[in-house]
Amino acid sequence: MPDDLPALGAASPSAGKDEGVRAVTVTPGVANTLRLIEDQPEPAPEEGSILVEALAVGICGTDHEIISGEYGEAPPGADRLVIGHESLGRVLEDPTGTLQPGDLVAGVVRHPDPVPCSNCAVGEWDMCRNGQFTEHGIKGLPGFARDRWRLQPRFAVKLDPTLSRVGVLLEPTSVVAKAWDHIERIGHRAEWQPQTVLVTGAGPIGLLAALLATQRGLAVHVLDRATEGPKPELVAALGATYHAVPVNDLPFEPDVVVECTGAPTVVLDVMCKAGPTGIVCLAGVSSGGRSIDFDAGALNRALVLENNVVFGSVNANRRHWDLAVEALTRADQGWLGSLLTRRVPVEAYAEAYTAGPDDIKVVLEFAS
Known part of the structure; x- marks a missing residue:
């Protein structure tokens, strides 16, 4: 059985901010450009008011396809894309009061298009009709494979502390x-x-x-x-x-x-x-x-x-994320933990993104 993630607790709003942000990045559309950048800037306040410390990022086939250069789109004005869309983190600060420091949280991947289309306008952005949506770590938004990231409150999904070891499964769920x-x-x-x-x-x-x-x-x-x-x-x-x-x-x-x-x-x-x-x-x-x-x-x-x-069927809107929280909370935690077949520290990121014969879900860990 994999080792537990670090226990949750109240975190200082300034925790880790002076250490620089490590981020796993690629040049979109160019194969074999996966790199761990050690001196990324802090996430911009424009990304969201909630500041989160990364605990873990799940790796899936989408990540491997982006690394192979099949697709991926960097944010406007950027040359590289921070990857990672299966997130798990701990809130550092939330001036809106939506969440509290220490809360376990995951980030909704897809954001509605700015037009918006008829579906995005009613919160069904998983059914976007014009393709102008954005997605963390995939299309136009930086991903979660970095030490700290930000979210807008409506895209922050709170998890029960009992899911601290398996909450990284929330996105696929x-x-x-x-x-x-x-x-x-x-x-x-x-x-x-x-x-x-x-x-x-x-x-x-x-x-x-x-x-x-x-x-x-x-x-x-x-x-x-x-x-x-x-x-x-x-x-x-x-x-x-x-x-x-x-x-x-x-x-x-x-x-x-x-x-x-x-x-x-x-x-x-x-x-x-x-x-x-x-x-x-x-x-x-x-x-x-x-x-x-x-x-x-x-x-x-x-x-x-x-x-x-x-x-x-692909992707999910906020209602489905909330249903996923309910499903994971009801599930046997030992069984869920067994899906996480490898946990790799971020320093060994290349190993995490190299597929193994018995892999089911590989997790890249950021917390020390």
Whole structure:
């Protein structure tokens, strides 16, 4: 079991300010430019009134893609982007009184566009229609992989101190909280009594999607390629059933599918596998560039005649972050801690961003 994060306590507003800000950065669009900058300036007050001391940052596939130069956008006027969007920190100061020094907090990743579009205008910035949103550590906003960062109060999510060791999982949990929110909205188009859920992929998103399914009292099945390592045991610990077979070999038709791999063949197979009035949520992102010989007509026939729904889901708004806090608080903390398979100090940042064979969630630690 990984070691605990440092205990929470009231922090001095000036804690660490004279030591310089370390930040993990890249040059967006240029591969292999990952660097730890030791003398970054303090976060600008314009970023938000709440000053936070970083405790940990989770690492996911998005970070690896940004490091590979596939995408990423620095803030206006900057050449480099501070990465890191899965945050956990301790409040240093909040002159608005929204939070207190020592409070555990995470930062909402996406901010609404400045126009705003019809969805951003009502707080549904995860459904932005014009693409002018910004995202910490991804698009136009500095990320959380730095010693200190700032937030506006409405983007600061308070966590219970009991989540001090696992709260870095809040961002990926918010993503699956949104997925389940939309699954349930779609399900209630008719009398809906789902019983069986298939989750494809046993990475962090898949395992958290399975967790939220078990919290709903559903029979959960998780499919992944791994036959060894921690994944089968983590699924079993949820009371779910683990499968390492092709989708078409599963002996049931799920009422709900949460697809988390983005693998094209799996995506197509689960669309065909869902039962009548089934709902398929695509939460994994495909890399593209691969053609598959597939009977699209047969898929269309099945979707239409069985009243099935396929939809995509990404990101989360503030309501989903709050739902994610509830889900993590209800969960077994030991099980959540087992998802954090490596904790790496910021001084060894390159090691943290190098994928290991048994990694589920790697955490970069900032607190001393």
